[in-house]
Amino acid sequence: MPNIMDYLEWRGDLTFVEAPLCEVDNLIFCLLSYVDLDGIVPQSVKEGRITLREAAAEYFFTHPNIGERPLGFIIPADTLILFRRMAHTRRFRDLSLTGYVNEISEKRQTQFAALTVLLPKEEMFVAFRGTDDTIVGWKEDFNLSFMDEIPAQRRASEYINEMDIPPDTQLYIGGHSKGGNLAVWSAVHAKKEVQRMIRQVYSNDGPGFSANLIQTQAYKVLSDRIRVMIPEDSLVGLLLDQDPRYTVVKSNRRGLFQHDGLSWEVLGGQFMRARGLSNVGKRNDTVVRERIASMTPLERENLIRFMFTLLESTGAKTLTELHRIRVRAALTALKTFREMPEEDQETASYLWDKLMGNQCSETKSYSSIDKAKVSSHKSRGKLKISFFPLLLP
Numbered sequence: 001m002p003n004i005m006d007y008l009e010w011r012g013d014l015t016f017v018e019a020p021l022c023e024v025d026n027l028i029f030c031l032l033s034y035v036d037l038d039g040i041v042p043q044s045v046k047e048g049r050i051t052l053r054e055a056a057a058e059y060f061f062t063h064p065n066i067g068e069r070p071l072g073f074i075i076p077a078d079t080l081i082l083f084r085r086m087a088h089t090r091r092f093r094d095l096s097l098t099g100y101v102n103e104i105s106e107k108r109q110t111q112f113a114a115l116t117v118l119l120p121k122e123e124m125f126v127a128f129r130g131t132d133d134t135i136v137g138w139k140e141d142f143n144l145s146f147m148d149e150i151p152a153q154r155r156a157s158e159y160i161n162e163m164d165i166p167p168d169t170q171l172y173i174g175g176h177s178k179g180g181n182l183a184v185w186s187a188v189h190a191k192k193e194v195q196r197m198i199r200q201v202y203s204n205d206g207p208g209f210s211a212n213l214i215q216t217q218a219y220k221v222l223s224d225r226i227r228v229m230i231p232e233d234s235l236v237g238l239l240l241d242q243d244p245r246y247t248v249v250k251s252n253r254r255g256l257f258q259h260d261g262l263s264w265e266v267l268g269g270q271f272m273r274a275r276g277l278s279n280v281g282k283r284n285d286t287v288v289r290e291r292i293a294s295m296t297p298l299e300r301e302n303l304i305r306f307m308f309t310l311l312e313s314t315g316a317k318t319l320t321e322l323h324r325i326r327v328r329a330a331l332t333a334l335k336t337f338r339e340m341p342e343e344d345q346e347t348a349s350y351l352w353d354k355l356m357g358n359q360c361s362e363t364k365s366y367s368s369i370d371k372a373k374v375s376s377h378k379s380r381g382k383l384k385i386s387f388f389p390l391l392l393p
Contacts, residue, residue, distance in 0.1 A: 001250070001252050001265040001272070002265060002266050002267065003252065003262060003263065003264065003265060003266055004024065004027065004028060004031075004082065004261070004262055004264070004266060005078075005081075005082065005085065005262070006266060007024050007028075007266045007269075008082075008085050008086065008089055008091075010268075011091055011269070012085075012088075012089030012090065012091050012092070013089065013090050013091070014090070014091055015090055015091055015120070016091065016095075016119050016120050016121070016123075017120050017121065019091075019269070021119065021123065021125070021172065022269030022270065023202065023227065023229070023269070023270055023271060024266055024269055024270065024271065025125075025269075026125070026172065026174045026200075026202040026204070027174070027176065027202075027204050027261045027264070027271075028082065028086070028092075029115075029117050029125050029127045029174060030127045030128075030129075030130075030174045030175050030176040030179055030180075030202070030204055030261070031079050031082060031176060031261055031262070032079075032082070032083060032086070032115065032117075032127065033113060033114065033115040033127040033128065033129040033175075033176075033179065034071055034075050034079055034129055034130070034132065034176075035059065035071070035079065035080065035083055036071070036102070037055060037059065037097070037100045037102075037115065038100070038102055040055050040058050040059060040100070041055055041097045041098060041099075041100035041115065042098050042099075042100065043098075043099065043100060043101060044098065044099055044164070045098050045099065045116075045118075045163075045164050046164060047098075048098065049096040049097060049098040049118060050096065050097055050098070051093065051094050051095065051096055051097070052086060052087055052092050052093055052094070052095045052096075052097055052117075053087045053093040053094065055087075055097050056083055056084060056086070056087035057087070059083070060084060063080075066080045066081065066084075071132075071133070072132060072133025072318060072319060072320050075132065075133065076260055076262055078262050079262070082262070095117055095118065095119060096117070096118040097115060097116070097117060097118075098116050098118065099114065099115060099116030099126070099159075099163065100113075100114070100115050100116075101113060101114050101115075101159065102129075103155065104134055104136060104137070105136070105151075106136050108151050109136055109139055109140055109143065109150075109151065110136070110140055110150070110151035110152050110155065111131065111132060111134050111136055111137030111140055111152060112128075112129075112151070112152040112155040112156070112182075113128070113129035113132070114126060114127065114128050114129065114156070114159050115127045115129075116163070121170075122166065122168050122169050122170060123169070123170045123171075123172065123199075124165065124169050124170070124171050124172065125172040125173075125174065126159070126160065126163075126171070126172070126173045126174070126183075126186075127174055127175060127179065128156055128159075128173075128174070128175035128178075128179035128180075128182040128183050128186070129175070129176075129178075129179050130175060130176045130177025130178045130179040130180070130206070131177055131178045133318040133319050133320055134317060134318050134319075135308070135311055135312065135316060135317060135318060135319065135322070136317075137178075138319075139304070139308045140152055140178075141178055141207075142304045142307075142308075143304065144178075144181070144207060144239075144240065145239075145240070145292060145297075145300045145304070146297040146298075146300040146301045146304075148210070152178065152182055153181070153182060153185045153186075156182035156183070156185055156186040157185065157186045157189035157190065159186065160173070160186040160187070160189075160190045160194060161189075161190060161191050161194060163194075165194065165197060167193075167197075169197050170197065170199045171194070171197040171198050171199060172198075172199055172200050172201075172202070173186060173187055173198065173200075173201045173202070174200075174201070174202035174203075174204065175202070175203065175204065175206060176204040176205065176206070176261050177204075177205060177206055177207075177236055177259065178206060178207065179204075179206065180202065180203030180204050180205065180206020180207075180228070180237075181203065181206040181207050181208070181209070182206075183201050183202060183203055183206070184201055184203050184206070184209070184226055184228075185209070185213075187201045187222055187225075187226070188213065188216065188218045188219050188222060189218070195218075195221070195222065198222065198225055199225065200225055200227060201222065201225055201226045201227065202227050202229070203226070203227070203228045203229070203237075204229055204261055205229065205230050205231060205234055205236050205237040205258075205259055205261070206228070206236070206237060207236055207237065207239040207240055207242075208237075208238075208239060208240035208241045208242035208243070209240055209241055210240065210241060211241045213241075214241055214243065223243070226243060227247065228242065228243045228245070228246040228247065229246065229247045229248075229249055229271065230242075230246050230247070230248060230249070230281075231248070231249055231250070231251040231258035231259070231263075231264065231274075231281075232248055232249075232250065232251060232258065232274045232276075232277055232278040232280075232281050233251070233254060233255050233256070233258045233277075233278050233280040233281050233284070234248075234258065234259075234277070234281050234284065235256055235259070235284045235288065236259055238281070238284050238285045238288070238289065239288075239289070239292070240292075247271075247273065248273065248274040248275075248276055248277055248281075249264050249265070249271040249272060249273060249274060250264070250265040250271070250272040250273070250274045251263045251264050251265065252265060254280075255280060287357070291354070291355055291356075291357055292355070294354065295351070295354060295355065299351055299354070302347065302348075302351065303348065303351040303352065303355065306340075306344065306347070306348040306351070307348075309336065309340075310333040310336055310337060311333065313332055313333055313335075313336040314328075314329035314332045314333055315332075316329060
């Protein structure tokens with residue numbers, strides 16, 4: 001079925017003056033934000049701008065072999081093909097890029113990146129990158145389950161509020177995956193004068209928020225301008241509390257692979273609509289959500305701490321590195337697990353089983369587990385660590 005690549009052939013000869021920005025353009029810009037444009041695109045409008053065609057020429061001069069997968073293990077290499085093709089279309093090649101920010105900090109547990117696209121007719125699109133290849137980026141994603149605000153959300157609101165935006169600008173904000181969450185968050189926390197400029201906010205299979213945010217007056221004011229799109233088998237887009245008015249789109253892939261925006265089916269300037277969530281999507285919307293909801297914030301925090309203690313013990317900084325050394329990483333993480341205090345081992349096993357549904361009927365906090373229940377996680381003195389293999393890609 002047709003996808004974004006086909007869209008470039010269909011509409012690539014039409015400028016944004018001839019055919020205004022549409023929802024497919026939104027996702028294209030959001031996927032573009034995954035490309036590493038450090039040193040190519042200026043960090044702010046005051047520092048300058050560069051056309052998309054010029055940026056592509058410089059990028060592919062230094063990254064000539066797309067097959068090397070410079071985007072990492074989980075981001076499709078076809079994203080770079082998309083970038084190259086955009087640079088050869090009338091629609092995209094002369095657009096100006098600016099405001100590129102790419103920040104990764106293990107100390108602050110944050111991964112944040114954003115890109116601004118300047119469109120004709122005083123329009124501007126801000127794209128927030130989703131989770132990239134870094135392990136710290138994934139840890140920050142998991143932190144969404146128990147923190148009121150993660151560092152990337154704070155940076156997203158700062159990015160929007162500190163932009164030099166002309167008063168008559170029509171502002172579009174979007175993101176894919178975690179970037180979709182950041183797009184909505186930044187809009188809700190934008191200054192009043194910025195909010196008045198916002199024309200549309202796009203969350204492309206981005207996770208939701210706490211129920212408190214969706215009930216705020218700021219969210220309600222913007223709700224008619226917020227578009228949440230998720231594929232039929234969505235998992236990421238159904239995490240936490242999501243706007244119930246989301247749009248379900250078709251994908252030519254299955255399961256978690258539908259998270260790849262390049263798989264979404266296109267018709268004209270829109271994504272093809274599905275009748276609703278698939279059986280997989282419905283299960284994700286109920287079972288997975290219920291399991292996460294059954295855990296207290298403290299339980300979620302501790303499970304994430306245990307998981308990433310194991311991952312970080314391998315020394316890998318990215319999923320690509322982790323995949324490359326996966327056998328050694330598995331042995332290292334297993335050794336780390338066995339060296340944990342016995343109480344931590346028991347707690348980690350218990351929480352993982354609870355998340356996976358093996359103890360769905362248990363409602364007590366792990367801190368009150370008695371020794372009899374804990375012993376069920378052992379077999380002849382050998383700790384049950386069924387959660388461990390799932391930590392490595």
